[in-house]
Amino acid sequence: MNALDLFITFFKIGAFTLGGGYAMIPLIEREVVDKRKWIGREEFLDLVAVAQASPGPIAVNTAVFVGYKLMGIKGVIFSGLGSVLPSFIIIVLIAAVFTEIKNSPTIEKIFLGIRPVVAGMIFASVFRLGKSAKINRISIIFVLLVAVSIWIFKITPIYIILLSIIVGSLRYLTRGNKI
Incomplete structure (x- = not known):
């Protein structure tokens, strides 16, 4: 594992997740715990708990804590940038065309369709974290x-x-x- 792997992993998660921080948690868990085995499930659960209690977005906090755990300050920089840049790029692109699409019925329907998916992802995240929290x-x-x-x-x-x-x-x- 190197800093570029960390950046790409969190950039990919940030780029392909809709619904914000809580929707990203199961994807982060799948990547860093299940797939890459960078940290254990118990430790991930602890990092998420600290990230949730810390100020700021939970997904960015989780990325930063994972990065710090793996590579110290260098990991913080690469995981933090990886998790934030996709949203920043998308927001800049949307802002450039927002005035043209803000009242589009098609865009409104797209967002109406996305909402239940996001709710389901958040529920899955809560359920999965609850299972590993020794409830x-x-x-x-x-x-x-x-x-x-x-x-x-x-x-x-x-x-x-x-x-x-x-x-x-x-x-x-x-x-x-x-x-």
Whole structure:
């Protein structure tokens, strides 16, 4: 593996994924865990968790963390550029012709057709990550409480993330470990 392999892998994922970060996660997993075996599944799950809790788009964060794990700062640069450049190029091209196509019924129908596919990819990502996260009854209850807190009670996710960090740290420390 070299920096160019890292760049091409993330460029390809970024270029051929619709729907944003969460839709990219299963493709990143397939490439770096299953196909190339650059990192293990457990470690990938940990990287995704950190990427999700970090500011910024989850797919770019995941790419950057994978790049750092594999090649340090050089990996960050190549994986980060690989994941961001396709979107940048596409946005520049769309911006150049957007005023001409923005009210096109064909374009609206295309996007209506893409939405269910994106939703399915996100669901598949959540399901696949959930399977490798060693889910138990307590985890399921926790997931439901978080979903209800955000959806019904409109609690900002940042408070839930901060609370999770505190609870996880306290649990870790009460088991005799040191941070």
